[in-house]
Amino acid sequence: MSAKAETPRTKATPPVRGRGRGGRERILAAAARLFATQGINATGMEQVAEAAPVSKRTLYAHFRTKNDLVIAHLQHLASSGATLESALTREDVPPLERLLGMFDPTAPDAPAPVRGCPFIDAAAEFPDPASAVHSYARDQKLRMAHLxxxxxxxxxxxxxxxxxxxxxTLADGAASRAMVLDEADYGRHARKAAETLLAHALPSTP
Incomplete structure (x- = not known):
């Protein structure tokens, strides 16, 4: 009898919000949407929790501070293939095409408005060079130059x-102008300049 009495209660109490499975992913997805539409500094942690949706306790269990969330967001972008740098690491593409791929739209099917480089955007919102977010953005830009x-x-x-x-410099400038002008394929102008630079700097093939 006791088992039958407990069955309805067990079915009626699944958690709507909590640290459960997928909570971190939902938080990052919500943060990405909010950061893109209204900026990082204008987005509060409570907004992220509401959009995820998770409890504030769950949010802070995954990300103790706003800086932790922002850096995790940038790390996720860096590994997602949705940044300028992603074109440079494609081993299925010849080196020259990888370089020119920096000037192609990174997400041609993404809805408007066009977004610029997320690392430059983050550095602009955290202008102190010593801040953790600015430092991470700088590291990504240095990695891009290294690649x-x-x-x-x-x-x-x-x-x-x-x-x-x-x-x-061409790639970052083109990404910034694409965002300001809301023109996804603005990189085509910088690509032509890059082709000229490469043609003059690289040895000609016999």
Missing amino acids: VTALVTELGCAEPEALAEQLV
Whole structure:
């Protein structure tokens, strides 16, 4: 009899919010949406919890501070293939096409408005160079330059570091203008400039 009496109660009490399975992923997805639409600093932790949806206790169990959440958000983007850097690590694409891939829309099917580089955006919202978020964004931009340097070195460039800085400056500038102008394929202009730089800097093939 006692088992029958407990059955309805067991079925009626699944947690609606809690740390349960997928909570971290829901938090990151909600944060990504809110950060993209209204900015990082304008988004409160309570808003993220409500949008996830999870309890505030669950939110803070996964991310003790807002900075922890922002850095986890940026780390997720870095590993998702939705950033400029993702084009540089595609081993199924020749080095030259990887370089030029920086100027292609990173998410051509994404709904408007167009977003710029999330690392530049984050650094702008956390302008103190010593802050954890700014430092992480800087590390990602340095990694981008390192990847480009390796590729132009592989292609035989005599001054790879200088060329790499020119190319990443073009890519970051194009991404920023694409966001300001809300023009997803704005990178086509920078791609032409990159092709000219590469043609002059790389050895000609016989």
